[in-house]
Amino acid sequence: MTDNLTLSHLGFEVSDLAAWETFATQVLGLTVARRGADGAFSLRMDGHAQRLWITPGPRDDLSFVGFEVDDGAALEARVAHVQSMGVDVAWAEADEAAARDVARLARFKDLNGVQVELVCGAARATGPFASEALISRFVADDLGLGHVVMRARDRQQSVDFYAQALGFVLSDRITCEIGGYPVDITFMHAASGPGRLSRHHSLAFGEKLPKRLHHFMLEVAVLDDVGRAYDRTVDHRHRITQTIGRHPNDRMVSFYALTPSGFEFEYGWGGLQVNDEVWESTTYDHISEWGHRRPPYPRPRD
Numbered sequence: 001m002t003d004n005l006t007l008s009h010l011g012f013e014v015s016d017l018a019a020w021e022t023f024a025t026q027v028l029g030l031t032v033a034r035r036g037a038d039g040a041f042s043l044r045m046d047g048h049a050q051r052l053w054i055t056p057g058p059r060d061d062l063s064f065v066g067f068e069v070d071d072g073a074a075l076e077a078r079v080a081h082v083q084s085m086g087v088d089v090a091w092a093e094a095d096e097a098a099a100r101d102v103a104r105l106a107r108f109k110d111l112n113g114v115q116v117e118l119v120c121g122a123a124r125a126t127g128p129f130a131s132e133a134l135i136s137r138f139v140a141d142d143l144g145l146g147h148v149v150m151r152a153r154d155r156q157q158s159v160d161f162y163a164q165a166l167g168f169v170l171s172d173r174i175t176c177e178i179g180g181y182p183v184d185i186t187f188m189h190a191a192s193g194p195g196r197l198s199r200h201h202s203l204a205f206g207e208k209l210p211k212r213l214h215h216f217m218l219e220v221a222v223l224d225d226v227g228r229a230y231d232r233t234v235d236h237r238h239r240i241t242q243t244i245g246r247h248p249n250d251r252m253v254s255f256y257a258l259t260p261s262g263f264e265f266e267y268g269w270g271g272l273q274v275n276d277e278v279w280e281s282t283t284y285d286h287i288s289e290w291g292h293r294r295p296p297y298p299r300p301r302d
């Protein structure tokens with residue numbers, strides 16, 4: 001496949017829509033794009049009209065993960081390829097695609113039961129993104145919205161599936177122990193293609209995680225916006241799970257905290273971008289160069 005593929009959108013099923021709206025806008029710095037009749041809403045972070053879809057429900061977890069390709073021809077070729085693997089892929093009706101604000105939409109389930117949405121022609125916003133919370137901007141647009149670390153029943157099988165189905169490429173692996181618990185995560189990037197760069201990882205997989213989604217990552221253009229987001233996270237009493245630190249593989253300086261749904265978000269700056277022509281994968285025995293400490297106790301709620 002020579003077309004571009006990016007992580008384009010995510011769906012979260014959440015039990016507390018009001019908490020999510022406050023969190024997404026006042027802590028993350030996203031803006032509400034649209035509202036649905038059932039209280040659902042979508043969020044904007046860049047030139048895309050919508051990036052995150054927040055829908056009501058008891059799951060408090062990832063409901064779908066979306067990838068965008070260049071055009072209809074690329075989408076048809078990719079759907080045919082996934083079908084050739086014996087995967088059941090369904091084209092969405094026109095009204096379903098319109099509801100997602102894309103030209104065309106095809107869906108299939110990955111090995112872990114997560115709904116994957118392949119789209120083309122995702123609507124772009126008419127005006128520039130502006131957030132009162134940010135002094136810079138989110139690093140997204142052509143790089144995709146960020147990354148997700150998902151739960152795999154079998155990590156290697158999931159890695160192989162996304163490599164075969166969507167052309168994802170091994171970035172690297174981290175195996176270590178944190179606080180007596182084994183950590184083993186494999187990181188993958190979308191194939192960059194000649195002369196192009198991809199985010200170091202858009203997908204990563206670990207096993208034995210409590211939810212489908214361990215965390216999603218949003219990247220900002222200046223380090224100060226990470227510090228400011230850290231302040232907002234503390235001020236809004238969201239529990240910090242890892243203090244500010246730097247990862248050895250994608251070089252990201254970031255922190256982690258809990259969303260209102262109990263899975264985590266990572267907020268970072270300075271993530272590496274990779275070119276397949278020169279990229280060599282490796283295995284790290286540590287997950288952080290410095291920082292990413294677990295606070296000794298949760299901050300009490302008021």
Ligand SMILES: [Fe+2]
Binds near residue numbers: 149216
């Ligand atoms: Fe991450």
